[in-house]
Amino acid sequence: MTDIRAHLDALPGVDPRAPLLEVRDLHVEFRTRDGVARAVNGVDLRLNPGETLAVLGESGCGKSVTAQAIMGILDTPPGHVTRGEVRYRGVDLLRLPEADRRKVRANRIAMVFQDALSALNPVYTVGFQLAEQFRMHRGMSRKDAKQRAVELLDQVRIPDARRRVDDYPHQFSGGMRQRVMIAMALALDPEVLIADEPTTALDVTVQAQIMNLLAELQQQRGMGLMLITHDMGVVATVADRIAVMYAGKVVEEAPVHDIYARPAHAYTQALLESIPRLDLKGRPLNVIRGLPPALTDIPSGCAFHPRCTYAREICRLEPPPAYRIAPQRIASCHFVREVLGV
Amino acid sequence: MSDVVLETRDLVKHFPISKGVVLKTQVGAVRAVDGVNLQLRRGETLGIVGESGCGKSTLAKLLVGLEKPTRGEIQVRGDDLTRLTGTALRRARRNIQMVMQDPYTSLNPRMTVGDIIGEPFDIHPDAVPGYGKARAVRDLLDIVGLNPDHINRYPHQFSGGQRQRIGIARALALRPEIIVCDEPVSALDVSIQGQVINLLESLQRELGLSYVFIAHDLSVVRHISDRVAVMYLGKIVETGNDVAIYDQPTHPYTQALLSAVPVPDPRLRGHRDQIMLEGDVPSPADPPSGCRFRTRCWKAQPHCADQEPRLELRQRSSHPSACHYAEPRITTRHY
Structure with missing residues (x-):
């Protein structure tokens, strides 16, 4: 476990005093048959530890593409980052070898997606999918990893976690599935959590539960939270700062x-x-x-x-x-x- | 006052759950709509709110005859839609049309806008105005704020908001008195939502339409509705005018629902009395006995499991509320 941490801390250019996450002059375009779609045209953002930054905008404003570029999960092709920097503690992730970037992902920066049903793999149990991270990134045994998965489900307050760990995604309700997604994102203790419309598909009473859970977990861990949303009510309820796109x-x-x-x-x-x-x-x-x-x-x-x-x-x-x-x-x-x- | 244009009585829709392939046996039923009584008056908008699975979309389909009710009556101008057949049913249906939620899937991509809006006239040839179908379609495009010259374009050439206008034009074609709008703006961005809502309101004024407006966005429903009905697991739990429902709700579910809506005003953060409901909505295939909300209700008593509360006026509620312990809750303003 400490290996990866030490490795990440020793990445060339890591500066503990540098901003947690900083996006500078980011440009992303999609080369399609209908021409070049300029989805992101010079975005600057900065996220501090413990802070909630809301990225607010309507469909097509480039907010999700920005998140994907930060995470390094842009569909390429057709998507291309044509200019800019994404710096985590001073290190430009866009210029990092894929192997290192993969370690930053999940260990330091994690993401929660809008639609948990399509983000989770339907043919594996949620326990397996959670445990996989511990086995891959932490080299844990199956048994220990599963134990950690149960603890995580418990932390996101899924009732009866020990039994539910063996259930498949479709056996969970929408709200519970989103909790599983959050557990998965938080598994490796990231410092940055990017949540892309995490409650848009949910009903308001469930949305309130999930937003409260996110706020609580963020506070416990001092994470920086980048919340991507179009909902001005949600923003007013949880954000510290807002970037309108x-x-x-x-x-x-x-x-x-x-x-x-x-x-x-x-x-x-x-x-x-x-x-x-x-x-x-x-x-x-x-x-x-x-x-x-x-x-x-x-x-x-x-x-x-x-x-x-x-x-x-x-x-x-x-x-x-x-x-x-x-x-x-x-x-x-x-x-x-x-x-x-x- | 007999200006009621639409009324349902004990409307029920159960979807059977069957088991077996060859020898199918019914093992249960999803009680999507389970005894709904509502009234819609001329020129009025009745908002219906509730969370997913509460039966609001099934209710919409029942009202326009896209689903056959298991039981109950739908009275439109004195005719019970559930009993009509053949020509009489077709004529009666003209009067109640629908605008669907998703403007991307509710328009046939292979038909031109002119064909989509004109299709109701093909089904009801005697409803074509004297000046001809083509002119009628152009007029309809104009009414909903689209360029009549775009009559030969296809749906993909329009934006989401414009497509929803096409859906509205199609619903208006047969000059109905009633339009059922099932989440008409929830697929649209905020900046476009307002345009469609303003259009619906001005059409209502000009044409004297009555709307059943189904949505999960409570602020949109408040804006457009004269009266509001709150649904939970197939039943209406509270109904009243917009002030009654939003400012003096007496059913615990309505109170929780309103308190969960995030308010776009950061000054209210931490000053709102938020009710956190535990867990999820139970399955409509196996709803709780008695009051269906009791499993998530903080006021529930043993009595609630035995006796189902009726939707009626209560001692401490100025409007019908289906709770044995209905009473207003002093809260900070929700809107």
């Missing part, structure tokens, strides 16, 4: 309270205003006109300009720079002062 870019980044109280980017503002609110009962909802852009044909300048109510000539011509409007706040909008109302 649109057309493959982070358009705004801010602490959770600031963003809900006073969004600085026109898209964030429009998104928050489109939530049905009590005072809008009986009146039309605020909507964002038009459609999200096709990734094969992203508008020039600011990608949001065709849908934006603040847009002027400059928005079509020049991509907005990332304005730092407070120590922890960044917004890429030409009219950030107008959006903020200052």
Whole structure:
């Protein structure tokens, strides 16, 4: 067990003082028959230990692709990381040999997926799938590994774990399956957990259980949690910081309270205003006109300009720079002062 | 007031569970819908909320006649849909149409938009307006905010929101009074959801439609509904106007459901009185005796296992609630 840890600690360039996870200028494109889809166009993110960073955006904004690129599980081809860095404690994972990267994965960075039924292997028991990690990464015996699997299921509060360890994924309910996924991700004590829409497929009462469990486990372990979601309710409930994505870019980044109280980017503002609110009962909802852009044909300048109510000539011509409007706040909008109302 | 356009009485749908291949014997039943009474008035929206497996989609299918009920009545303008057959059934069905959840699978990819929206007229030739089918289809496209010139395009050439508009146009073709919307916006992004909801609301005003609006998103349902019914394991557990259900819920399940909805306001974090339900919804093939919610309920008493609570007005509930111990709970605002 200590072997892998020691090996990872000795990777060239590891700096314990460097940020836990840092993504810089990440570009990902998919080369398809219909042209090149630019899914991620220069994403910068940073995750600190014990922190929950929500990556918020609608379908096609590049949030899941960013996560896949960080994990190194992008479908290649058609997906290609064309530029950028993903640094874990200072080491650029994108330039690491696959064998080392595999050790970082699971041991240091793990992921929970949206659809547990398709993420788990249907022909093996959950116990086998959990134990496999201990046998592969920790060289444990079958018996010890199974014992650890039971402990893990217990930690994610699956009732009667000793018996359920021999069940197959289809024998679990949606919520219980998501617990199994979380157990699997946490098996090797990662420092970073990336959760890609972990509760989207679940009912609200089960969603609440799972989010509470994640928050609790995160606190116990001091993990950095990157929560990828489109749900502004979930974000408001658990996140410390938010990165809002649109057309493959982070358009705004801010602490959770600031963003809900006073969004600085026109898209964030429009998104928050489109939530049905009590005072809008009986009146039309605020909507964002038009459609999200096709990734094969992203508008020039600011990608949001065709849908934006603040847009002027400059928005079509020049991509907005990332304005730092407070120590922890960044917004890429030409009219950030107008959006903020200052 | 006899402006009730749709009413169900003790509506039941059990799906048989059978065993054996050649000699099939029924060994049980999934009680998807188990005794639902509801009323829909003219121009009104009745929201139906509940979690997966509560029977809300089966209810939708029963209402439009896509499933045959095991028992019960569906009255549309005085006709019991469950008893009609042949031509009479077909005529009656015109009046109650459906918008489906998934705009990606509910439109035939090999048909043009014009054919999809015009298909109801092929089935009901006498419903074609005097000015002809082509004109009617173009008008329908215009009504739902699509370009009538796109009549020859195929569904894949439209975005999700636009496809849902096509589904709405198809539902409007036969000029129904009632439209059953089964999760019409849950497959759409937030920025697009609002566009479709606004469209549904303006169509309702202009055409005097009544909606049965089924969804799991409680804030969307509150926005659009005049009255709301909460379903759990095939039964309606609480019903009332939107204020009653959202601000003064008296059934423990409704209270738990509302408290579990994450509120998009970080200031409320830690200040909400969240009810954590234990475990999962029991199987509708083997629902608990008495009150079906008792296995997850913090108020449950032995009495709840023996006697099923009826959906009725209670001493401490201003609206019908199917709980022996119905009472309001003082909570922080949910919305």
